[in-house]
Amino acid sequence: MSVFSKYGVLLVSFLVWFSSQFVSAQILNKPEAADNPNLPGNSAWTAACASENFNEYFVNFTWTPPPVNPENEFILELSDANGDFSNPTTLTTVDDQNNVFDFDFSFALPETTRGDGYRFRVRSTSPELTSPVSDPYPMYYIGYRDPILISKDRNGEIPSGGQIQVCNGESLALGTHNVDNPENYEYNWYNNGALLSERSSLIEITDPGLYYVEIDYGASCSGSANTLSNTVEVIFVDALNVSISASTSTNICNGETVDLVASVDDPNLFYTWYQDGQAVTARILGLSTYTVDSSTAGFDGQYYVEVQGNNPCIEQSNNVEITDAGTFDVTNDQELNLVLLPGQTRTLSVSSTATNPTYQWYKDGVALTGETNQSLEVTEAGDYYVTMTQGGACSNSQVDSETYVVVTPDSFELLIEYATSYAPCANADVTLNLLQINALFSAQSPIDVTNDLINDFSYQWTLDGNIIVGETSSSLMIVGNTNNGDYELTATLGSFTPISNTLSVELTDNSSFSISSDGTALCFNQTLTVTSDQTLANEVFEWTQNGVPINNTDESITVSEPGIYQLVVESNSCPSISNTIEITPFDDSGVTIDVEEEFLLVEGTSVIVTAEGAETYEWYDESNNLISSEATASISLAGTYLLIASLDNCSVTRTFTAIYRDEFEVPNVITVNGDGINDLWLLPNIYSGNPNVKVTIFDAAGNQIFQQVNYQNNWPESNTQFTKQNMIFYYNIKESGTTVKQGTITVIK
Template sequence: MGSIVSYTVQLITCISLLLFSGVMYGQSLKQPELQFSAPCVSASFNEFHVNFAWDPPMVYSDNKFILELSDKDGSFANPRELVAYGDKNTIFKFEFIFAFPTDLYGTNYKVRVRSTNPQKISPESNAFPAYYLTVNQPLVINNFVGTIASCDGSPVTISVNNYPNQPAYRWYRNGTYLASQTQSSITTAQAGIYYVELDYGTYCSSATLSNAVELINGQSSGISINGSNSIEVCEGQSHFLAASIDDPNISYKWFRNNQAVTTSGYRPRFDINTVDNAEGTWHLEIQRGGGCIERSGNVTVQYKSINASLQSQSGTILLPGDEITLEASTNATQPIYSWYRNDVLISNATEKTYTTSQPGNYFAKIKETSGCTLEIATARINIEIPTAISVSIGKRSDYLSCESISTEISLSTVTATLSNGSEIDVYNTLVNRFSYQWYRNTVVMTNATTTSLVLDGPEDNGIYKIKATLNDLNIYSNEEDIKLGLSSDLTLTSIGALSCDGSTSVKISSNITDPNFTYQWYVDGQIMDSENSPYVETNESGTFKLEVNGYGCSLISENLTVSPLNADVVQVDAGEFITINEGIYRTITAAGADNYAWYRAETLELISSDPYLTVSEEGQYILKASVNGCEITKTFTVEYLERFAIPNVITPNADGYNDKWILPNSYANNDNVEVSIFTLTGERVIQTYNYQNDWPQNNIPVVNSGSKPIYFYKITKDNNVLRKGTITVID
């Protein structure tokens, strides 16, 4: 009995030691064992198992074992909980059953187990790929069309139709994985068999494998439309356009003006007249297997047509006894002509020309007998017998009566008046059929039988008209009164000069001297009693002009003035006032007179009879010059040049020096020199002739600033300014 009790105590002690030892050294969490290799998760399949084992000692009763999932790169920085068990705390080996999240997409996921009490983390599981299949059915590419063509090496695009917005795709050509192609479409010109699947890793993608599409290389066939690129066809008659290639495996489509007129199909020939209007630009498109479309060049189609015109070389006005020939022109190859007058067929008129002497409304019909059957009518020509014919003449447009010195008159219009009163211009038709005769002042002119006359002088002035004659028909034109000017210019010139005693005269001459003209002279606006002559002589002064008349026109000259003797005929090389330096000589020379006499003005002493005079002294001198018996007098004043300048500063301080404004002798004490002084504001202080060098006479006013004022001065003679400047007043 004692031994049994002792064994029991020992057993309890051992268990206690074991439990204590577990608490001290901790549990051991084993590496999770995956019960899958590459989970392909979907909404219909999402249950997976992981085996887990751990070693004692025991965990606390509130402990939980949590299965955690890493990110797609195997990192547990932010682990996600897959499932947690709180009832496995006494089970050392058990199985986690869980579902993966729906955003699973990667190749390096891991799981681990974490306990909460005590806090332990197991080793990480082996890495595994895992994908949640949002698409779990085959992809569709190229809308199930099994063949696509690269036309002439141009790239084509193959696209996913039903799921185009997934994260990544895996494309294959001839079974080879194209690692660089991860989009929902691929653009390529390389031939081969293409298919695609969603990129759900190596093991999960096959469920989305698409249909296969074969890419073939389509080459140009060089399609064209047989024949010329510009053709004419008969409207309403069949005409076929034919393709240069006839192949039942090709689809044909015909176009007019870039609009399809047929559907696609086997149609290598097409009758273009089966459409409402075949005229236009045609082309053909063909399509081989794979979808390559090839276009032909253009063919321009026109309906064959003919044109026709009708003309009359001799006009449309039928004069008595005349015939008019009408001629039809056409581009028809084998034409047949029919002529009509007033819409009635003319018998036996089947040639291209028709001659008639009857008025009426004419046209021709032309029928093409080669190829297409075509008929066209020409325009109509109305042939009439006029009730009257008139002609008129006219002057050149720049003609001005009695101003133009030449002009031309000519036949300007030939007009026919029809039975309805209307008038038509028939100049071009009849001008060369008439003969002509000109008349001047109702007299037949010799050798004047053309349609125009050139008139080049006033002797041709007169009233003109023309007569036009055709057979027994004489037609007179209107009259034109032509007056050409006598000359382009009338000028007067004079010779000679008037004398004081009337013993000489002036001869005035005209540049126009034609004896057939009449001449009337005027002086000061009054008619002169003179002969009918282009010349006149006068010993009187006045304003003269001449009027010349001839052939109905006149000219009036500009005025010519004859003046009495002018003192300016005597020229002197010095002015009225002459300034010299004292002791210096100056020679004054005159010209233009017959005789000269020089005098001193004070004594009237004759001092020279030469054309010149030499002076060295101040004073007045007189020249008396004789010209044509007339005496001309000129006076000169000689003065010495001043030896000191006009002062511009005075000091009126009563010290006896520079108290007054002193001018040189030539300006002071001179009755002909005016002296004026002004303030700065323009107020006149003095204005006087014969200045006495006595300014200022009173005190000079002081301005507000306390300084003496500044004055302006001006010295004039005979309204000419001799000197001007300023005067500054200083104490």
């Protein structure tokens, strides 16, 4: 080695030592905007206006020695638009500038970048340091850079001449219609050149003026984006406030007229008159008056007028109601379809809102002489109605009532029904009821006359064709399966004796029975007995397993297989079904003890072992001595123990073994000759890898040379030196602060 090389090495060593003594840490300086070497010119950028066509920017970063660690990375981070680094964006990371104290980062703007207050900072990872933040910069990613088109409700239709007229009281919205995902941007709206406060792509217009919009890319970037829209002129049209009034009374008689007059009479306006929402005139210039003529059928109703000028605004007036003074109501007092039985008399009558009315009754379209009262007595079949004439004003107004149809039946039909919920063999009782009485005719459809005649007929219920004594009402309640059969109802009125439809009734036995078992769980080679709580003598019955018949002779059954068991007893065509009993294989998984099959026991102490899930418990030690008959047992001696528990008449056994902790050996000799055998001081698992255990080792002079919590079987360490043969060390093992083992370790080289 030359003298220069020798002293050069010494100089470098001295500089490294000097740096370590007098330089405490690196200093990261704030990043600054830098020139883009790929573009002409030589000046740093002041605002970033990126797009899909250009997105390359540089910032300069400087820092001071000492050098960073070889694994270090420099990370360029970007704040949010307000300069906040709570959730920074990583722009780029470099790992090849650890010996360069002045370099440039190259980065591209994220497409979501839009704002005037972005800042940069630089982080190093080894050591972990963060630079001061940079000055704020306007930064925008220009995602859309074409002229915007705006239209009404952004419907895509550019208004003719760039003008939109808004009628008084109407609303107008202007919005962009050619910008994809318009909600991703903020906008600058202008009215007559003045900037508005609205920032969205769709705004409500409340003032007239010239409107246009651009995407807000900030003062530095908006111009280069060229998004300024077309201009729309909004004009508000003043209201005419048109109304209509009637020239005379609006309640008129037949033959009278009334003029409806619009408050605005202008020959240059178009008028359209409406009645009840339907146009009664065409759209006519200057038609400011409309005449309502009561001679026209259906003249009464709600009238209004629509008025329109040379703009698109249409105004609608108030409503004026024209009523018919001669209108009145006629109401039939009885049902329109009436059945007249031989010898009966029916009274027909009407009610009316007419003033001083007069009456004339008709039968089959022919006036009945002298029948000019409000009511009429009828003794013959036919179609009857009355014509009413109002007295006083509008005296020529007439109204016909609805027609009464009076008929004489050829026969009657009775319909009965189940009046309560019913299903065969599912009910213990049911009520039958008369549903409907129909009058039958040869020349017309049946007529429901239930309300008229239900109280005029007399009734008799029958079961299987036999009279049921005392059951003479229109309903019948049936209880018990001894009354099962076919039911009918016979009704009588004069010479008519109709018989109803037939209803079949199948009721279940009202008595109840249940089955029980001497257990629900089957142990190994065990059987169970299932019995009924009532005698089955003289009964027809069937035992079932999972719905399949298995026995129809024995009043109790012996069960040796799992399944769902049930008893079915036949009674008057309807079976009576018992409750179900589910027999399952015995499951002993619910019987548990709270210790492992082997657990450690400190000699001289005891552990309470607890069992759960059984009905009775017996604990036995290794000599088969009963030590407890409770759910718990106290274990103080090492050995194997047996638990015999009972559940559902079945026995369950559990065994476990208690082992003294001192039976685990701690080695007292290790060899460190590098042969891979006994080179390390290996502790049993109860001590090693235990976060509650602390291991301390001392040399022969009592100096602590090693201490570790959660010992990893890693002593001696690679840098531990042994200066002589057969060195003796002392160890202490503590668990949760208490010494559990201590002794010596002999190290043989």
